[in-house]
Amino acid sequence: MAFDSFSEFVHMGGYGLYVWSSFFLTFLVIAGVALETSVQRRRLQKESLKVQRRKQRLARRTQQASAEE
Amino acid sequence: MWRWLHPYAKPEATYRLVDKLLPWFAGLTLISLLVGMVWGLAFAPADYQQGDSYRIIYIHVPAAIFSMGAYFGMAICGAIALIWQIKTAEWALPAIAPVGAAMTAIALFTGAIWGKPMWGTWWVWDARLTSELILLFLYIGVMALYAAFDDARTGAKAASILAIVGVVNLPIIHYSVEWWNTLHQGATITKFERPSIATSMLWPLLISLLGFMLLTATLVLMRYKNQLLKHELNRPWAQAELALDSRESAEETR
Numbered sequence: 001m002a003f004d005s006f007s008e009f010v011h012m013g014g015y016g017l018y019v020w021s022s023f024f025l026t027f028l029v030i031a032g033v034a035l036e037t038s039v040q041r042r043r044l045q046k047e048s049l050k051v052q053r054r055k056q057r058l059a060r061r062t063q064q065a066s067a068e069e
Numbered sequence: 070m071w072r073w074l075h076p077y078a079k080p081e082a083t084y085r086l087v088d089k090l091l092p093w094f095a096g097l098t099l100i101s102l103l104v105g106m107v108w109g110l111a112f113a114p115a116d117y118q119q120g121d122s123y124r125i126i127y128i129h130v131p132a133a134i135f136s137m138g139a140y141f142g143m144a145i146c147g148a149i150a151l152i153w154q155i156k157t158a159e160w161a162l163p164a165i166a167p168v169g170a171a172m173t174a175i176a177l178f179t180g181a182i183w184g185k186p187m188w189g190t191w192w193v194w195d196a197r198l199t200s201e202l203i204l205l206f207l208y209i210g211v212m213a214l215y216a217a218f219d220d221a222r223t224g225a226k227a228a229s230i231l232a233i234v235g236v237v238n239l240p241i242i243h244y245s246v247e248w249w250n251t252l253h254q255g256a257t258i259t260k261f262e263r264p265s266i267a268t269s270m271l272w273p274l275l276i277s278l279l280g281f282m283l284l285t286a287t288l289v290l291m292r293y294k295n296q297l298l299k300h301e302l303n304r305p306w307a308q309a310e311l312a313l314d315s316r317e318s319a320e321e322t323r
Contacts (some may be wrong), residue, residue, distance in 0.1 A: 015122035
């Protein structure tokens, strides 16, 4: 351990604000990228459902049309 | 010789491979980052000149190195896309660019935060800092070009060309500290002589480097999966894959 107590660890020899803010901002940026990626995936999921429903509707309509004939 | 590569021009085969690799990458990322950060922050000794402020090195250097590594990977994908016209290579560009841009941004602001107490300034227009800022603009340019055309493939080609041309910036960033008189210090580990850092500080740095490499790969693979699904949304395999998602989330809420 390079520090004798937890408060010293937080203090970082007077550079606490610099060290912790850079670690926190880094975490924020990475979390942002990861979050955006999972939102993208959820959007694709909804899009896929829409595509499938459209296909089903089309299939039903062509079936009805051929039955009426 | 390259036969084994051929199936991966098919999006579904690529997706299956990425899907299989991803949990390993994610798990190893978590472990190596945790070990590297805790070791670097709490166990590595303080620097005799910079005190504890130097601990920013454990994110600054890895982020800077892989902001360049990701760019190189993106340029290779661009070259493959242009030469062999492989669509799955084109789709790697929008998967890599945002992750690389994030790494570049991290390198820039952690550098600024480190620069304030050590140099007395957040920013100077010196060669290293300016060329790294240009790297950020290159990433943004690649993303913008990719999305700028009605025809997605034209956009991918334009973005690939920019990505390849931009590679000139990489040696400029690396050698900027030697070619010009800069405020930024010289290389510590990426040189041929013995690294000029004590081993007690070097080990956590190497583990952090591994962690950031895996983190970059994990994020890129996650985004690449999305790209593959996006372009194959009309195919049954992609629909089945996405349907699996909603079933899982339904089970979670139950």
